[in-house]
Amino acid sequence: MGYDTARTEPQAAASDAAGRRRIPGVGGWGRDRRGHNTWRRGLLPALFALLLACLLAFHAEVPNRFGNFGSLLESFLPWVGVGVPVLLVAALVRRSATALAALMVPVLLWVNLFGALLTSKGGGSYDFTVVQHNVWAYNKDIPGTVRVLEAADPDVISLVEVTATALPVYEHDLAAEYPYRAVEGTVGLWSKDPLVDTAPVDIRIGWVRALRTVVETPQGKVAVYVAHLPSVRVNFDNGFTANQRDASANALGLALAAETLPRVILLGDLNGTMNDRSLAPVTSQMRSAQGSAGSGFGFSYPAEFPMTRIDQIMTRGVTPTHAWTLPRTGSDHLPIAAHIEL
Numbered sequence: 001m002g003y004d005t006a007r008t009e010p011q012a013a014a015s016d017a018a019g020r021r022r023i024p025g026v027g028g029w030g031r032d033r034r035g036h037n038t039w040r041r042g043l044l045p046a047l048f049a050l051l052l053a054c055l056l057a058f059h060a061e062v063p064n065r066f067g068n069f070g071s072l073l074e075s076f077l078p079w080v081g082v083g084v085p086v087l088l089v090a091a092l093v094r095r096s097a098t099a100l101a102a103l104m105v106p107v108l109l110w111v112n113l114f115g116a117l118l119t120s121k122g123g124g125s126y127d128f129t130v131v132q133h134n135v136w137a138y139n140k141d142i143p144g145t146v147r148v149l150e151a152a153d154p155d156v157i158s159l160v161e162v163t164a165t166a167l168p169v170y171e172h173d174l175a176a177e178y179p180y181r182a183v184e185g186t187v188g189l190w191s192k193d194p195l196v197d198t199a200p201v202d203i204r205i206g207w208v209r210a211l212r213t214v215v216e217t218p219q220g221k222v223a224v225y226v227a228h229l230p231s232v233r234v235n236f237d238n239g240f241t242a243n244q245r246d247a248s249a250n251a252l253g254l255a256l257a258a259e260t261l262p263r264v265i266l267l268g269d270l271n272g273t274m275n276d277r278s279l280a281p282v283t284s285q286m287r288s289a290q291g292s293a294g295s296g297f298g299f300s301y302p303a304e305f306p307m308t309r310i311d312q313i314m315t316r317g318v319t320p321t322h323a324w325t326l327p328r329t330g331s332d333h334l335p336i337a338a339h340i341e342l
Contacts, residue, residue, distance in 0.1 A: 042096020045087050049102040052083045056109040060277060068242050074275040075308055078297060081110045120295040122322030126339035127219055129154040131326070132267040132313055133335035134228070135170075137163050141330030146173040148329050152337045156215060157190045158267035160228035184211035187226045187268070193217050201255050203248040205230055210252065210268070214261065219342040222318070223261040227252055227268035245271050246278040253281025256316075263342060266314040269333065273309055286314035289338035294323035300334040313338045 031037050055062070059077055062070040073080075084107055091099035131154040135145055149157050157178060162170060167183065170190075174181070178190035182198040185208025189195065194216045201210035210227040229249060232242040249270070256264065266286055272279045274288050290298040290309065299306030306325075311333055313323060319341040326335035 038095055038097040040098070042091055042094035042099035045090040045094065045096060045099035046102035048083070049087050049099065049106055052080060052087070052106040053109055055080050056106055056113060059275075064278070068278075071242055071272070071276050071278050074277060075273050075310075077273075077275050078110075078114050079307065081106070081114070084110070114297075117291070117294070117297055122293050122295060122324070122339075124321040124341065126321045126341050128156075128217060128222070128318075128340045128342050129337065130156050130158065130265060130267060130313060130340060131335055131337045132158045132160075132269075132311055133326075133329070134160045134269040134311060134331060134333040135162060135166070135329070136331035136333065137161050137166075139166065139330040142166060142169045143173055145329040145331065146170070148327055149335055150174075150177060152326055152335075154337060155192050155217070156224065156267075158188070158224075158226045159190070160187045160209070160226065160269050162186050162188055182211060182213040184208045187211055187228055189213055189224060189226050189267075191215055201225065201227065201252065203227065203229065203251045203255075205244060205248055210255075212255065212259075217342060220263070221261055222263045222265060222342065223259050225252075225256065225264070225266045225268070227266065227270065229268070229270045229272070232271050242272075242278060249279050250281045253285065256282065256285055261317075263317040264315065265318065265340070266312065269311050271310050274312070282314070286316050287320070289313040289315060289320035289323040289340070290336070292323075293320040293338065298323065298325055298336065300325060300336055301332070303328050303332050303334050306334060309336075311336050315340060318342050 055073065059073055062073055064070040084103060087103055091103060129152065131149050131152050133149060139145060157174065159170065171181065174190045178192055180191040180193065180195045182189045182195045184200040187209055195213045196216060198211060198213040200208045201212050203210045210225065212223060212225050215222045215224050230244040232245050270279060274283055274291060298309050300309050300311040313336060321339045321341050323338040326337055328334060
């Protein structure tokens with residue numbers, strides 16, 4: 001009897017020990033083999049979660065001195081949220097309550113910054129429709145592009161990156177529905193209503209890539225600007241090279257500030273997003289149609305897999321009531337459109 005007891009007690013103890021070892025072995029939430037409980041492990045995912053939170057909360061403090069990294073971050077700021085599901089997997093694998101708690105910080109910050117964009121804000125009356133498109137200098141399907149743009153039934157169509165070779169084709173294909181046009185350099189506006197006082201806008205790049213014209217709508221005059229700011233480049237040597245774009249944004253901002261008409265619409269490829277601090281001379285005095293009346297982020301570039309919205313419709317003195325992207329054309333950008341109440 002005593003012999004049996006001596007055997008069963010050690011066996012029971014071994015079974016308990018095995019049981020305690022087995023829980024972390026299958027990924028349980030108890031102590032792991034080093035004795036760490038769920039609050040003491042997963043510190044590395046928790047640290048990365050807090051770093052994500054810092055990028056979201058203090059993106060405006062990231063300096064532009066080194067490769068314009070601050071502007072680069074702000075151009076793709078919504079994509080910082082991609083790190084959340086990655087860290088969530090890491091937190092679950094580690095069975096870390098600490099990492100899960102830390103992950104709530106970037107989640108709440110992301111929702112605060114971008115959650116409103118995920119809801120549909122469009123609706124209401126409108127009396128003016130605009131379409132903006134960077135048609136791409138190497139577009140091989142101009143007739144197809146025109147069909148997509150006209151399908152939105154806009155009152156005006158803004159085109160940038162129009163080459164001298166392509167211009168006669170656009171003029172011919174748009175003439176029937178849009179008899180009025182204003183073209184300066186490589187940008188143009190086609191309109192159903194008369195255009196007056198057309199002039200180039202100097203955005204300090206050495207050639208014409210912006211214009212200002214006045215559309216005489218049934219509701220009155222509207223100043224319309226069409227602009228194509230210089231491109232930016234991302235490379236390992238110089239980082240996010242955007243100095244020329246930034247200088248042009250400042251010049252465009254000065255032109256908009258000097259506008260005397262109360263109703264203003266800006267259409268164009270600004271090669272920057274509404275979050276990019278370097279576009280503040282423009283964005284500080286204009287309202288984004290997508291931000292106020294769109295649904296989703298409205299990414300427009302690149303057309304194959306849109307990751308950012310560098311094509312913009314902005315307004316002042318009028319009310320956007322709906323904003324959306326159009327189907328893909330022969331361009332490397334998606335066209336964008338908006339309904340506006342004048």
